[in-house]
Amino acid sequence: MADRSSSPNGGQHAAQPSAAADHHHFFVWREFLWGAAAGAFGEGMMHPVDTVKTRIQSQAILGGSQNQKSVLQMVRSVWSADGFRGFYRGIAPGVTGSLATGATYFGFIESTKKWIEVSNPDLGGHWSHFIAGALGDTLGSFVYVPCEVMKQRMQVQGTKLSWRSVVQKDRVTLKSNAPMYGYYNGMFQAGSLIWKEQGFRGLYAGYWSTLARDVPFAGLMVMFYEALKDMMEYSKQMWVSDSNFHLSSSVEGLMLGGLAGGFSAYLTTPLDVIKTRLQVQGSAARYNGWFDAIRSIWRVEGAKGMFRGSVPRITWYIPASALTFMAVEFLRDHFNEELDSNNVQEVSTLSIDKTGSLTEVA
Incomplete structure (x- = not known):
């Protein structure tokens, strides 16, 4: 066994920065993995509600702004027209x-908020969380937006029969007299048809409006979540006298994540x-961009139209x-503790002798 203190240059400590750097790098990739699993889990569980919301917000394009359906009316409409499968259109x-x-x-x-706090201490913790969340969501938008376009168009279509009836009844107002897009049987067909008919612009329809929605949303959600965690910790210190009281991170994430x-x-x-209508309209160019959509919705439908589907x-x-948090x-x-313990065990069995070679510590 090599002597831990035998190296005049602190050979044992020379191994630790490398191990720590590798561990931090691995930790960051674990956050990417856990986030992906959690995001898919939350979307899969709540997709039917998102379908109802998308249809409510797109009614003005597909059926005019008069006599728009309420939430319960839309649920009944989806069920009667498309059945159970209608709620899961666009889930892929x-x-x-x-x-x-x-x-x-x-x-x-997780990989940037501490760096932002340290490099910009004047921002404060909550603003650091806002910026980190906003930047993270912006990075994901390059994949998310095309998927969102395909998802929402598939959601408003329902079954082939119901979509054909929408088009044949001529309820879609077209400025350019262009035909409405065809029916999509699946994700890959939707992507290829959108690319063929509208190209890059079609797949990224409403991109800036998506960022305009998701950047503040992502930032606000992280900021609210971290603020609520601070409030929860403060409340436990002030009002909970039992030192053995413990609320698991999962339960805390469930409650605070939902509120945030x-x-x-x-x-x-x-x-x-605004984002939904720009992405759903396709070739039926009812709105000429983000600002035109704001003006048109406010003029025709007022504040109620701006908060439709809330x-x-x-x-x-x-x-x-x-569910995501x-x-x-x-x-x-459950996984970080196990992985960390294995990693610590592996690092603790290594040392460096005077020659600089790694040897196992008993």
Whole structure:
């Protein structure tokens, strides 16, 4: 066994920075992995609610702004026209997009928020969390936006029969007299047809409106989540006298993640309405860009139109965010501890002798 103190240059300590760097690098990649799994889990569980929200927000394009359906009316409409499968139209691109967003969101947050706090101490902790969340979501948007376009178009179509009836009844207002896009049988067909008909611009329809919605949403959700965690910790110190009281990270993530998602979802609903309509319209160019959509929606539908779909949006994001944060905290607690213990055990069995070669420590 090599003597731990035998190296005059602190050979034992020379091995630690490398091991620590490798461990930190591995830790960051674990956050990307846990985030991807959690994002896909939340999307898969709550996709039917998202379908109802998308249809409610796109009614003005497909059926005019008069006599728009409520949440319960839309649920009955989807069920009567398309059955159970109608609620799960577009789930493949939805889960794919959530995999990318969840990975970059949580991975980028955990790998950068401490760096932002240290390099810019004047920002404060909450602003650092806001910036980290916003940047992470922006990075995921390159994959997320095309998936969102495919998902939402498939959601509003329902079955082939119901989509054909929408087009044949001539309820779609077209400025350019262009035909509405065809029916999509699946994710890959949707992507190829959109690319063939509209190219890069079609797949990234509403890209800037998506960023305008998701950047503040992502930043607000992280900021609210971290603020609620601080409030929870302060409340436990002030009001809980039992030192043995412990709330698991998974339960805390479930509760606080749901609240953070709900607050953020409501505040960004107008941005979500604009994004949805720009992505759903396809060749039916009802709105000529982001600002034209704002003016048109406000002029025709007022504040009610800007917040259309807020109830199903909040209904989706509270449980989806709760499940996502719960899943991330669960994966961190159960897998990180096991991986960390294995990593520590491996590092503790290595030392460096005077010649600089690694030897095993008993």
